[in-house]
Amino acid sequence: MKNIIVILSALGCIGLLTDARLPDEGPFPAVRPGQSNTAAPTPQLPPIPEPKPERSDADTPPAKQGPPDFSNQPEKQGPKLPSQQTLEEQHLTIAAESDAEHSECERELQVLGVVFKDIARIDDGNGCGIDKPIKVSEALPGIKLKPEAVFRCPVALALARWMKESVIPAASVAAKDQGHIVAVNQASSYICRLRNGAEIGKVSEHARGNAVDIASFSFEKGKDVAVQPRREDPTLIGAFQRTISAAGCLYFTTVLDPESDAAHETHFHLDVLERNGGYRYCH
Template identity: 45%
Template structure:
């Protein structure tokens, strides 16, 4: 049987050209998700060569500058963090940290459980975020409570993004990332990271507030609403991007 298509408001349709296609459903976000694409002019050969060169560099782990690392360690100590110098991590061309730190605690007696092997810059931004945003948000949500412990789910590990068997190297493989599973409070209460977009409690508001604030310190912030791989933690990393772009999901 022939089908009949009824068009409402046909006068409003363009006189020429095909009807617009429906927009595809959005894909799940992860560490690899790029910013929204824009229509760009055709690249010049020099631009293609530059992109290929950057892609090759991305396969190698970053190498730290001595002066920058010394300044970072001074700032980390001033922020009240407890840390030690860690041995060079060398897991091949793509994975490792030249000058890692072993982060043991943060200002105010906050322990990092377990201790985290990461780059100094990652530790410094974590310390700044805790003092600048997490602690004030907790005081507003739960007056009288303080954080005694930070539970991290993943620091340095040599793997691909989201644990995939193929694809790009994770920022964890460079020491640029840390996954936060939750906090321990002075009362003994545990605050765990979980899907909280529709949680109307003060604890839910606390999680949303610190997640939004995290993008003031980190260049990538992925929460339980981003995809299935981040349902129980916040992924925080300091990946450098062109133009200072930040990815907050």
């Protein structure tokens, strides 16, 4: 009996299985903890580049060019000479001189016996000139200044004092066989030019009437004593030149001698340029 019941139960289960329908899709696997239940992303293809915008004229690189054409440009100007330079470029003006100081200076020249005369104010443009110029024909009594020189009174006064107190005493020892000095030969006094006669650079103190260049000394007899390089000269004349060059700085604020540079190999440059603190340049 029990066997019959088991057989019938088995046949009922088979019937149920026969009528059951399978699902259209199989079961999805369970989502693991921490895992999203979204589908995996579809692989992306590389983006298609957008078409490049058209270039404007400003973006277009310039074409290669040949050598520059200067045919239509103005001709390049050479260095400016003093007559072409403006006051602003050189910061040069004709300094006004005190009437009282000028009168006192001339009085001292007269005491020393300097032969001179006043001349009209000089204005050569571009700041070159002298407010109260004088023309000197004798540096001291009996000592000609050749040729006559034009500068400011302080230059004449410094020259006279240097000659009287240093040059004449030194010459009486170094060249006593040649007698007294009878002339001072100058190479330059007032002139409107740049330093060292250059075409560019600063205006010379000669253009302000502040300087004189001395080339040689003439004696009663014998040859002139020329200013020339004498640093290694072992003679009395060599000692004479070195002595008066050094002494020049007692009277002038600038002394340049033949040992200074090539531009001064043939003369002394002496000037009365005023510097801050009374500084003097002697070389």
